Amino acid sequence: MSMKAKMIVDKDFTIGEVDKRIYGSFIEHLGRAVYGGIYEPGHPSADGQGFRSDVLELVKGIDVPIVRYPGGNFVSGYNWEDGVGPVELRPKRLELAWRTVEPNLVGLNEFVDWCRKANSAPMMAVNLGTRGPEEARQLVEYSNHPSGSYWSDLRVQHGYRQPHGIKTWCLGNEMDGPWQIGAKTAVEYGRIASESAKVMRWVDPSIELVACGSSSLQMATFPEWERTVLDLCYDDVDYMSLHQYYGNRDNNTANFLAQSMGMDSFINTVIAACDYMQAKKRSKKKIHLSFDEWNVWYHSNDADSRIEPWSIAPPQLEDIYNHEDALLVGSMLISLLKRADRVRMACMAQLVNVIAPIMTANGGAAWKQTIYYPYMHASVFGRGTVLVPLVDSPKYDATDYTDVPYLDAVAVHNEAAGEATVFAVNRHLSEALPLEIDLRSFGAFRVLEHLVLESDDLKASNTQDAPNRVAPHSGGNAAADGSAIRAELAKASWNVIRVKLA
Template structure:
């Protein structure tokens, strides 16, 4: 087949509305995500609460709508009470998930304050590893109940008269994983999730709850875990979570860039499982998905194995991302958008320093990693209605997948702004890919810009000394030809083609 691809998008053939929360992220008490990341008193840019201003500005540049906290594996051994009240009275604890010392200088109230300054919403996780329904409902009472009870009045005594009104809550984290403190079988977890959800909603009926799905798609219990868990807590929860990370450990870039096809299959399998349980229960309620951990993660594994235990905020999971990582992150965003009808929340894990789009130096600067750019572009320009992409593309076979299309793409129609945005990855490592985009149902349009992220060196990365080594430009080749856009997608490139409708 000739190296040419075609994409047809029809205005009335829609996947669903984009819930802006699919562009969420994640902050865990892990490595330098909190200490040295979002919080560093004494830093030249820090405000009166110790929040780094340079980091806040980079986060605002992505327009992150929701941030998950405080974990992650961390939450399964965490007592939320340790992180509230006078800082000088807060205990230092052994943190077993990542084998560090947790000083508890930053906790729930600081996180909520930080969220307000970052123009984002909190997504709070409760500990269902070492704790259970009682502690979960107490946390909701402390955070969300107005006043007149011991815990709501304690929040007021801590300086927060108004309730935090945290809407979204995660019922634990990766409870199927043997690495998790308090790991459980599906039946054990399903029961505790149901009971926790019940009492949490009794305290605040307005909240929405996310049950733990499988820790990744390779778990031996997937998808039976989802079926059992949902069978036990279907009526009490609103979402089920997905987690998945990828890495190019075999140094096989063509196979690495195909991994988003596995993400597609993962999402579709979880949707099918949710719908099967719905059918068995004869229920009108539909469970949606929260893909609340996803990213590339593998670069830092060797360095992490050498970290001395029991230090405070060591540099853990500090992957330095290269150009090919940004391409896969772009495809993972496309995978999420293609199922916008069911994936209503997602969290790039994580936000700062720990497998993150933003890196910092303690006492120094902050800079954008390569993966910052597709994340930013999708969040800023990927709002509206996702259109069904009808794609024809040349294909290749990789080690793990066959018939991998060189073109990975999706389109979003923002009727309010009068724009259509096409996100596209060219997976071909050595050739540009001509692309014809048929937009006949939209009438007239013009190209606003064609943003391209490309680099001749797939392993090139941004660093403190070279923060713009890999950065996008707006010199992409896209021209109007009647009712079509004729574009050229450079080899191994991420593309954002923005069209203004007449």
């Protein structure tokens, strides 16, 4: 087998424009995502509202355009009214989704304030588990109506004269999951989603709405759920959601790194379901995708099973990510970009402490996990037009996948900046991969930098005591060679090759 790969990209062969919201994230009232994560009033870096400024700086470093809130499983039992108004009057509630106590010190208004500080926008979820259309439209009125009505005037009374103008709304969360409070059949959910969407839009016609897809591709309901739900609410929604997590429980890294191929298949199947319903309804409207939960998640499962219930902000779902996790996250980002024509929003779940790129110590430091880096690189450099990647690569067979290319890659052309960026993963665990990238359609160019995330230890992770054990360097050897770039991709590496166009 010849260990070399070739990639051809042409600026005229495009997939679609990147919607910046594809680099979104997620904050749920779960574990230490909020309390001890974004919010810790006693912390040395806390601002006047109690938000950790050290965390805010790390969030800004990723350039996160949108953040989903307040859940997640949490939202299906949440009364949003508990989180507004004077903090001293807010109730403490038993939170059944994660078996904790929710103190409601942070709610809608505080989260909107935090989003503004983070240069982001909220993606608000409504409770369609224990509640329905009435509460959903009241929440839109409270958030977005200027004034002169009960709920908008209540917002003004709470100190927010200007409406929040929240534009993106999720109609519930994982409603086919038996773990979900108020779980529903596809017909039950399709009807309540349609009715909720109707009255929410009557309050604010400018909003866009996301319907719940199946909770994962492993669900027995998938993909019939998508078909039934869209049959009932196609005209009322703009997006269908997808959720998927991966793990390496069997310690089979070659198979683990191939799992983004399953993500590719998942995306394409949901697109097919959406397009089938478009054809059935003879509609000119196209439903796009919101992949609003995705990540690696498995490290913390054993620890989570031992947490005592009914505490406040226990350390739940605190996966400590290693180098191989960062490689798969890089490939998952590539998968999202390869369907940028239809995946318009995505949320890495989550942002701080809970299966997150950012970790904190209560009262102490904040640091970057390994997965922070591919997420940051894609968000900062992956803006523009995604180009069709023609890849010729040696392949391998894994336990669950066959013909897995060692090279996983995509290119983004930022015409406004006069740049092109190639994101590439070498899945080979023991050999470097020589790569030729044909850029003949671009004319003259020069290589700006070749960033590499690599480690001799696939299990290496970053910790509070060693926060830079796994970090990228700019020592990659990509170089221009006529109309091509030649590079050697280190074994088991994530690569970012940036090109300045003439």
